[in-house]
Amino acid sequence: MKHQSKLPNIGTTIFSVMSALANEHSAINLSQGFPNYPSPQKLNDLVAKAMDNGYNQYAPMAGNLDLRLAITNKYNLLYKSNYHPETEITVTAGATQAIYTIISAFVKQGDEVIIFKPAYDCYQPAIEVNGGKTIPIQLSAPGYKVNWDEVASKLSSKTKMMIINTPHNPSGTIWSEDDMLQLEKLTKNTNIIVLSDEVYEHIVFDGEQHHSICKFPELKSRSFITASFGKTFHNTGWKIGYCCAPKDLMAEFRKVHQFNVFSVNHPAQKGIADYMTDTNTYLGLNDFFQQKRDLFLNLISDSRFKFTPSKGTYFQVLDYSEITDEHDVDFAKRLTKEFKIASIPLSVFNENGTDDKVLRFCFAKTNETLVKASEILKRI
Ligand code: PMP
Numbered sequence: 001m002k003h004q005s006k007l008p009n010i011g012t013t014i015f016s017v018m019s020a021l022a023n024e025h026s027a028i029n030l031s032q033g034f035p036n037y038p039s040p041q042k043l044n045d046l047v048a049k050a051m052d053n054g055y056n057q058y059a060p061m062a063g064n065l066d067l068r069l070a071i072t073n074k075y076n077l078l079y080k081s082n083y084h085p086e087t088e089i090t091v092t093a094g095a096t097q098a099i100y101t102i103i104s105a106f107v108k109q110g111d112e113v114i115i116f117k118p119a120y121d122c123y124q125p126a127i128e129v130n131g132g133k134t135i136p137i138q139l140s141a142p143g144y145k146v147n148w149d150e151v152a153s154k155l156s157s158k159t160k161m162m163i164i165n166t167p168h169n170p171s172g173t174i175w176s177e178d179d180m181l182q183l184e185k186l187t188k189n190t191n192i193i194v195l196s197d198e199v200y201e202h203i204v205f206d207g208e209q210h211h212s213i214c215k216f217p218e219l220k221s222r223s224f225i226t227a228s229f230g231k232t233f234h235n236t237g238w239k240i241g242y243c244c245a246p247k248d249l250m251a252e253f254r255k256v257h258q259f260n261v262f263s264v265n266h267p268a269q270k271g272i273a274d275y276m277t278d279t280n281t282y283l284g285l286n287d288f289f290q291q292k293r294d295l296f297l298n299l300i301s302d303s304r305f306k307f308t309p310s311k312g313t314y315f316q317v318l319d320y321s322e323i324t325d326e327h328d329v330d331f332a333k334r335l336t337k338e339f340k341i342a343s344i345p346l347s348v349f350n351e352n353g354t355d356d357k358v359l360r361f362c363f364a365k366t367n368e369t370l371v372k373a374s375e376i377l378k379r380i
């Protein structure tokens with residue numbers, strides 16, 4: 001049988017590639033972003049309780065209502081922004097499904113979607129499988145600052161959507177309030193939909209603030225926010241996330257969502273809803289991860305890697321240009337095989353595989369693992 005691939009240039013995601021290589025070589029795995037410590041016991045217990053209490057059949061299509069109410073409360077508390085639980089919030093199978101479904105619901109053949117590179121790797125294939133055209137804007141290490149005149153020059157009558165991501169994976173940078181205001185100015189009086197990927201909203205360091213798109217009313221009116229409980233509650237394997245948007249946009253989203261997954265794991269949703277009634281469960285994350293970032297960076301301060309401390313996310317980018325001029329993919333693979341430490345090369349997220357000689361390390365790990373990893377990094 002012959003068929004023409006809809007994604008001829010797409011191979012296996014780098015996260016699977018590097019985790020498999022780490023396992024094969026028994027390397028410390030700081031590549032794919034996931035914690036190596038347990039999901040909170042209290043949350044696990046609440047999910048088990050939800051199963052015992054009968055939350056074992058389909059959740060409502062838009063998500064368990066207690067969870068949607070907990071999400072509404074969070075946006076009111078943190079950003080003084082209201083999303084109606086009935087019509088403006090949908091629970092999804094991780095942020096990945098939310099992102100895919102948003103793109104499928106709106107992007108048609110020939111539509112242009114602007115993304116900033118390095119870009120998280122699920123955006124571009126979702127655009128292209130739906131017939132859209134990716135318009136990349138390449139940002140450069142180490143600051144990954146946006147040139148807003150360049151963004152203005154990339155807008156056209158075909159621009160359907162822009163995808164933004166702050167705090168940013170893989171660079172660990174965050175957008176300023178000014179960036180958001182520039183975005184607001186550029187999109188005003190257009191029909192552009194903004195997909196704001198905010199999965200790391202609770203992981204921002206050094207007293208800085210997360211500028212959620214919902215704090216900017218004009219932007220909010222054209223935007224989806226995507227979020228991931230896997231990131232916030234240390235259980236990426238549960239694959240529960242959600243998205244929020246004004247009612248008219250969410251109605252279109254749900255037309256696809258209902259046939260894409262219909263609804264997602266019910267006991268996990270109910271357990272998370274109950275767990276979130278204590279806001280400390282997510283408000284303490286900044287400090288928790290800042291301690292890990294600082295521990296990791298102090299431990300490697302006299303290594304040959306150079307760095308700007310991550311401003312958000314649980315990733316730290318390290319510049320290895322003083323060590324070798326190998327391509328970052330080759331170097332990441334060699335470190336895994338020879339030094340038994342796995343990381344993610346940033347070039348795979350760049351336009352044309354541009355290599356800035358930087359690797360991404362995940363510090364969502366036990367302190368013991370971070371100490372062991374640093375001992376290796378200091379030998380390189
Ligand atoms: N967006 C970004 C920027 C991510 O890093 C991730 C990975 N966690 C996702 C989306 C997907 O999140 P989830 O695991 O909830 O699907």
Ligand code: GLN
Nearest residue numbers: 015016031032033034169
């Ligand atoms: N978001 C995770 C990361 O950036 C990976 C998720 C995945 O493996 N798809 O490492």
